[in-house]
Each structure stands twice: as C-alpha cells, then as structure tokens.
Amino acid sequence: MTAQVDLLHVVTTDNITPRRIALGRTLVWGSAGILLLLIATQALFENGYLSFGFENWRPVLYAYVFWAVCFCASQVIIRGEQGKRALFVLPAVLFVASMVIFPLLFGLSIAFSDWNLASPDGRSFNGLDNVRQMWADPFYWNALKNMVYYTMAILVEYAIAFGLALLLNSQIRAQKFFRVAFLMPLMLSPVAVSWMVGKSMLEVRFGPIARLARWIGWEHPSFFGTPEMARTMIMVMDAWTFIPFMMIMILAGLQAIPKEVQEAAKVDGASAIQAFWQVVFPLMLPISITAVLIRIIFKLKLADIIITVTSGGPGGATDSVTSFIFREYRDRSNVGYGTLLAMVYLVVIIIAITIFMKLVDRWMNPRY
Amino acid sequence: MSDSQIFHDSEMDLSHRAKWLTKRVAIYGVLIFWTIICLFPIYWTITTSFKIAPDVMQGNMIPWVDFEPRWKGWKSLGLSPNTIFTESTVRDEFIKRFMNSIKTSVGASTLALILGSCAAYGLSRFNYRFGFMRNSDISFFFLSQLILPPVVLALPFLVLYKKFALLDTSLGLILLYTLTVLPIVIWIMRDQFSAIPVELEEAALVDGLSVWGAFFTIILPIALPGMVAAFILALVLTWNEYFFAALLTSTDAKTLPVMVASQTGSQGINWWSMAALSAAAIFPLVVIGVVLERFIIKGMASGSGK
Numbered sequence: 296m297t298a299q300v301d302l303l304h305v306v307t308t309d310n311i312t313p314r315r316i317a318l319g320r321t322l323v324w325g326s327a328g329i330l331l332l333l334i335a336t337q338a339l340f341e342n343g344y345l346s347f348g349f350e351n352w353r354p355v356l357y358a359y360v361f362w363a364v365c366f367c368a369s370q371v372i373i374r375g376e377q378g379k380r381a382l383f384v385l386p387a388v389l390f391v392a393s394m395v396i397f398p399l400l401f402g403l404s405i406a407f408s409d410w411n412l413a414s415p416d417g418r419s420f421n422g423l424d425n426v427r428q429m430w431a432d433p434f435y436w437n438a439l440k441n442m443v444y445y446t447m448a449i450l451v452e453y454a455i456a457f458g459l460a461l462l463l464n465s466q467i468r469a470q471k472f473f474r475v476a477f478l479m480p481l482m483l484s485p486v487a488v489s490w491m492v493g494k495s496m497l498e499v500r501f502g503p504i505a506r507l508a509r510w511i512g513w514e515h516p517s518f519f520g521t522p523e524m525a526r527t528m529i530m531v532m533d534a535w536t537f538i539p540f541m542m543i544m545i546l547a548g549l550q551a552i553p554k555e556v557q558e559a560a561k562v563d564g565a566s567a568i569q570a571f572w573q574v575v576f577p578l579m580l581p582i583s584i585t586a587v588l589i590r591i592i593f594k595l596k597l598a599d600i601i602i603t604v605t606s607g608g609p610g611g612a613t614d615s616v617t618s619f620i621f622r623e624y625r626d627r628s629n630v631g632y633g634t635l636l637a638m639v640y641l642v643v644i645i646i647a648i649t650i651f652m653k654l655v656d657r658w659m660n661p662r663y
Numbered sequence: 664m665s666d667s668q669i670f671h672d673s674e675m676d677l678s679h680r681a682k683w684l685t686k687r688v689a690i691y692g693v694l695i696f697w698t699i700i701c702l703f704p705i706y707w708t709i710t711t712s713f714k715i716a717p718d719v720m721q722g723n724m725i726p727w728v729d730f731e732p733r734w735k736g737w738k739s740l741g742l743s744p745n746t747i748f749t750e751s752t753v754r755d756e757f758i759k760r761f762m763n764s765i766k767t768s769v770g771a772s773t774l775a776l777i778l779g780s781c782a783a784y785g786l787s788r789f790n791y792r793f794g795f796m797r798n799s800d801i802s803f804f805f806l807s808q809l810i811l812p813p814v815v816l817a818l819p820f821l822v823l824y825k826k827f828a829l830l831d832t833s834l835g836l837i838l839l840y841t842l843t844v845l846p847i848v849i850w851i852m853r854d855q856f857s858a859i860p861v862e863l864e865e866a867a868l869v870d871g872l873s874v875w876g877a878f879f880t881i882i883l884p885i886a887l888p889g890m891v892a893a894f895i896l897a898l899v900l901t902w903n904e905y906f907f908a909a910l911l912t913s914t915d916a917k918t919l920p921v922m923v924a925s926q927t928g929s930q931g932i933n934w935w936s937m938a939a940l941s942a943a944a945i946f947p948l949v950v951i952g953v954v955l956e957r958f959i960i961k962g963m964a965s966g967s968g969k
Contacts, residue, residue, distance in 0.1 A: 301790050302788050302789070302861055303788040303861050303864055303865065303868075303874075351827060351828040352828070353827055355827075376874075379875060380785065380789045380791075380874060381785075381791065382781075382875075383781045383785025383788075383878075384782045384785040384786060384801060386778055386781065386782075387778040387779065387781065387805070388782070388793070390842075391804070391842065391845065395808060398816050398819040398820055398823060399815070399816070399819070401819045401822070401823060402815065402816070402818065402819035405818070405822065410822075412822070412825075458693075459697060462690060462693060467694065471956075473694050474956065475952065475956050476698045477697065477698070477701055478952055478959065479701050479702060479705065479949065480701055480704075481899070481952075482945070482949060482952040483945045483948065483949075484902065484903035484919075484923070484944060484945060484948070485903060485920075486905045486920040486921075486923050486924045486944075487708075487920070487923055487944050488704070490923060490924075490941050491704045491705075491707065491708045491938075491941055492704050494937075495707070495708075495711065495934065495937070495938070496707055500720075501721070503707060503724065535700070539701075540963065543960050543963045543964065544964065546960075546964075547963070547964030589809075592810055596812050596813055596906075598814070599905035599906060599924075602905070602924070603905075620814050620817075621814070621906065621909075621910070624818065624910070630818045630821065630822055633818050634819060637815040637817070637818065640814065641811065641812065644810060
C-alpha cells in the first residue's frame with residue numbers, strides 16, 4: 296500500500312466562501328435537474344403520454360454532457376485545490392463509466408429478452424429462454440472451444456517471438472532494417488491482411504503459397520477445406536499480424552537486462568544454452584507473462600480475419616465467439632440472444648483470466 | 664619454397680572460425696527468411712495491383728521480368744495517371760472512406776490521449792479517494808477495460824446508438840474507439856509520468872505555477888515523446904478496427920476496412936482492383952511504420968515495464 300501522502304504535495308490556502316459552495320451545488324443539481332427533466336419528457340413522449348418531445352434521444356445526450364461539465368466545474372468551485380486535482384482523473388472516469396457501466400447494465404436487461412430489431416413489435420421479455428437456447432446451441436459451444444484452440448496457439452507465437460527478439464538483440468548488422476521489417480505486419484489492418492494473405496496468396500489455383508505447396512509435392516492444396524486446416528490458417532494469419540507485438544515487448548525486456556549478468560554467466564563457464572535457460576529466461580519471466588497476457592486479451596477479440604476470410608466456415612469450424620455473434624446478429628438481427636451470448640463470454644473470460652493470474656502468481660512467488 | 668608459411672593457424676582456431684561463420688550464416692539466414700515472410704504479402708499486393716488477368720492467373724511475380732506492369736488496378740480505383748484528373752465515382756467513394764477513417768482514428772486517438780494523459784498524470788501524482796476507490800482501484804478500473812471484449816458492448820451500443828441517433832455517424836465511432844484505446848494510452852502514459860521526477864513540478868509550484876500550469880508547461884513537453892508513442896499506437900489500432908465499424912456504420916460513416924471487406928464477397932474478385940484498394944488502405948500505416956518505428960517500439964516497450 297502506498298503512503299497516504301500525495302507524491303506531489305501542494306499546500307495552498309483556499310478561500311472558499313459559503314456562497315461559492317452554494318454556487319457549485321446549484322450548478323450540479325441544476326444541470327442534473329435539466330437532465331432528469333429531459334429524460335422524463337422523452338420517456339413520456341415515446342410512450343405516448345406526452346404530445347411534444349424530440350425526434351430522438353440526442354438532446355438527452357447533450358444534457359448529460361452538460362451535466363458532466365457542470366459536475367467537473369463544481370468540483371473546483373466547491374473543493375478548491377482538491378477539486379483541481381480531481382479534475383485530472385474525473386473526465387476519464389466519467390467517460391469510461393458512462394460508456395461501459397451504463398451499456399453493460401442495459402445489455403444485461405436486453406440479454407433476457409427477445410428483441411428483433413427488424414420487427415416492429417419491439418422488445419419482449421422472455422426470461423431464461425435465451426439461456427436455454429444457448430445451452431442447446433452447438434455452434435456457440437463450438438466457438439468457445441475454438442477460442443481455447445486459438446488461445447493455445449499463443450504459446451507457439453510466444454516461442455517464435457522470443458526467438459526473433461533474441462536474434463534482433465544479438466550483434467547483427469542492419470538492425471534497424473530488420474526491426475522495421477519485422478514490425479510491418481502489425482501495422483496492417485487485419486481486413487487488408489485477410490484479403491492479401493487469406494484470399495489472394497492462399498488462392499488454391501494460382502496463389503503463390505498454393506504454388507509453393509504444389510512444388511513441395513502437395514497435389515491439391517486446399518487451405519480452408521478441412522476444419523483443422525482452416526483453423527490453422529486462421530491461427531497463422533493472426534499470428535503473422537501479432538508476433539511483432541510480442542517480439543517488441545520481449546526485445547525491450549532483453550535490452551533492459553544488464554550486460555554484466557550475462558558476462559558473469561559466461562565467466563562462470565555457462566554454455567550459451569545454459570546461460571539462456573538459467574539466466575536470461577528467468578529474468579524475462581515477468582515481462583513474458585505481461586506480453587502473453589496482453590496477447591491473450593487481444594486474441595479474445597479475434598474476429599475480423601474470420602469474418603472476412605471464412606465467415607466461420609467450414610461448418611462453424613473456425614468461428615470465434617465474436618465472429619459467431621456477429622453472424623448471429625447479421626442473420627437474424629436478434630439483439631437479445633447475441634447479447635446474452637456475449638455476456639456469458641465475458642463471464643467466462645473474467646473467470647479464466649482470474650484463474651490464470653492466480654496460477655501465475657502462485658507459480659512466480661514461491662521462487663523469490 | 665619461398666612462400667611457405669612459417670606460422671599456421673592451429674586446427675582449433677580454424678574450427679572456431681568456421682563455427683563462427685556458420686553461426687553468422689544461420690542467424691542472417693533466419694533473419695532474411697523472416698523478413699521475406701513479413702514483407703512478401705505487401706510486395707505481392709503491390710505488384711498484383713499492377714497486373715492484368717493473365718498475369719494473375721500465371722502467378723507472375725517480378726515486374727518487367729515476368730510481366731509488364733499496367734495501371735489497370737489503379738485505373739479501376741480512379742487513381743492511375745490517366746484517370747486521376749477525370750471524374751470517378753469509385754475514387755470519390757474511396758476518398759470519402761479514407762477521410763472517414765482519418766477522421767475517426769485521429770479523433771479517437773486525440774480524445775483518448777487527452778483524457779488518458781490527464782488521468783495518468785493524476786494517478787501518478789496524487790492520492791484519490793472516490794468513495795471506496797483509491798488510486799490502485801481507479802487504475803485497475805481503467806485497465807480492466809482491456810479485458811472487456813468489444814462484442815459485449817457491441818449490441819447494447821447498437822440499440823443505444825439507434826436511440827441517440829448516433830448510428831452511422833463518425834462521432835459514435837469516435838466515442839467507442841476512444842473507449843477501446845483509452846486503457847492502452849493510460850497504461851503507457853502512467854509509465855511515462857512516473858519516470859519524470861516530481862522535483863520538476865515542485866520547483867514550478869514554488870515559482871508560482873498552479874498544478875495545471877505546471878502540468879501544461881513543464882510536464883507535457885517532457886512527456887511529449889511518450890505521448891507521440893501512445894498516439895501512434897492508438898492510431899494504428901483505431902485505423903485497423905473493423906468489427907465496430909462493420910456493425911455500427913452503413914453508408915455515411917463507413918471506414919476503409921469496411922470498404923475493403925465489402926468488396927470481396929460479390930461477383931468474383933477483381934484481383935487487381937482489390938490489390939490496389941488494399942495497397943491504398945495499408946499505405947498510410949506502412950509509411951507511419953517506417954518513419955515513426957522508434958515511437959511505436961518505445962510505446963510498446965514502456966507498456967511492458969509494469
């Protein structure tokens with residue numbers, strides 16, 4: 296726990312008069328009043344109790360922004376110096392809270408309803424029907440299983456990234472050139488990549504990779520024919536874009552290791568392999584775990600490549616949860632069911648990541 | 664026998680040299696192999712955009728040797744030398760999408776940078792108490808947004824945006840993109856700010872600046888390289904974003920990735936025009952990657968510090 300004193304200690308005498316406090320309070324409550332009034336008006340108007348109102352909820356949004364600004368201003372007015380400090384964090388907190396917590400709560404409420412956006416009936420609460428449907432939905436479970444496979448692929452990516460980082464860290468010429476070249480895939484949009492690699496280079500008739508495969512001796516190359524092959528191809532493409540990311544994090548870690556440590560290992564007579572496993576790798580563990588964790592988080596969002604290259608095929612074999620929900624919405628435009636699936640996914644992720652962190656923690660700590 | 668050598672390299676030294684050489688060859692071999700893996704798709708896309716149908720079918724690869732480069736792909740985009748000054752609906756469409764992409768990605772990155780830098784600075788300097796939340800809780804609150812997969816927010820936002828008339832607007836996309844990159848920006852910037860010694864601000868405060876004055880005039884200029892790094896990382900992520908853009912935009916605010924993706928489905932693929940489109944879509948980031956590589960690496964490296 297950090298000390299309770301601010302790192303940057305400021306002493307000022309604030310002269311806050313009661314009138315100032317009153318002004319601040321008026322600002323907050325006044326703007327909140329406007330906001331509530333607008334919400335009430337609009338809600339009544341939508342349900343037909345009121346003859347006047349706005350075309351959409353946009354004015355409510357403006358009122359909310361106005362309230363947020365007033366709230367921030369009142370902090371300074373009421374609390375003086377302390378308020379000025381709060382002002383650093385407050386906008387971001389308000390932004391994230393309103394962009395995440397409110398939609399999440401709203402999402403929870405639509406997760407238990409049947410809401411087809413295309414139909415005029417609107418939303419109808421249907422209790423646990425969506426849960427039952429999910430339980431019996433083999434495609435969703437399949438997508439979850441695929442996510443496990445996709446996440447496992449990170450181990451291979453990590454090994455490759457580590458190897459490349461070691462190479463880049465060794466004494467080579469044109470280091471900058473290689474670094475830029477290795478970084479390039481990360482800059483490219485997955486959609487463009489899925490066209491460039493997935494659709495054109497893996498084209499079975501005349502794509503260069505298919506040609507190469509034929510030359511090696513694979514008679515009829517088919518990259519998206521069987522489920523295993525298709526899944527591997529998706530993994531490869533995703534790995535291609537994200538290996539640079541891990542590579543750079545590991546490279547940064549490698550460069551931070553003091554030279555003396557390795558020299559000491561050499562003096563003690565360690566071979567290169569020994570020096571790596573006994574010295575470099577343990578030192579790199581914390582950074583490796585961060586890199587892998589961030590990579591897992593990115594992997595869990597995997598969708599664009601799948602949507603554009605295979606759109607889940609063959610037979611849902613390559614679906615990730617995100618791409619499955621995307622298609623589910625595209626095909627049936629049922630918001631309720633898709634939201635429930637996403638919520639379950641979120642819960643699964645939170646549990647899995649918590650377990651992962653706990654395991655890592657337990658595994659790391661006894662050592663030191 | 665006048666040229667006979669008196670001193671010979673011993674067997675051991677020679678073998679050492681050979682070993683060193685093989686090691687070098689192996690290292691450079693792997694490096695060059697991986698460079699090819701990284702760069703070949705880009706090369707392939709750019710060359711394909713200058714091919715015509717037979718060249719694509721025959722898989723010709725090297726311009727001027729295998730095939731004669733043509734402007735066909737770029738012509739269909741309206742960007743070849745002889746069509747650049749004529750009317751072209753495809754080009755207008757492309758430019759519109761391109762501008763949309765720039766608008767959303769720059770807008771979101773800027774907003775995230777402003778919100779994120781302030782928050783990160785506050786968290787690195789002061790102790791907050793918002794109810795039960797202390798600094799570490801607030802940091803965790805921000806960073807935990809990373810775990811939230813976009814799909815969880817996607818459908819609720821779709822419904823909400825419809826209500827707020829934000830569907831198919833750049834503003835809507837900017838707000839969402841800001842949310843997705845904000846944790847990364849905060850993460851990078853927190854690292855940057857805690858590396859700056861507090862004494863600097865203390866001196867500034869003694870000289871009569873306010874907290875915010877010190878932040879703007881002293882700290883921000885020092886943290887500028889880190890801010891550039893965070894900005895570029897955010898730019899890359901938002902420029903390439905497809906999922907939200909595909910879901911939440913239809914005609915007006917459609918971004919470049921959505922345009923690229925929507926070309927692939929229908930009536931067979933025009934290889935050359937798709938290649939030209941992809942090449943144009945990746946071009947800005949390739950340039951950024953080459954020119955500002957230093958900052959990108961710095962950004963990612965500082966993120967790994969904690």
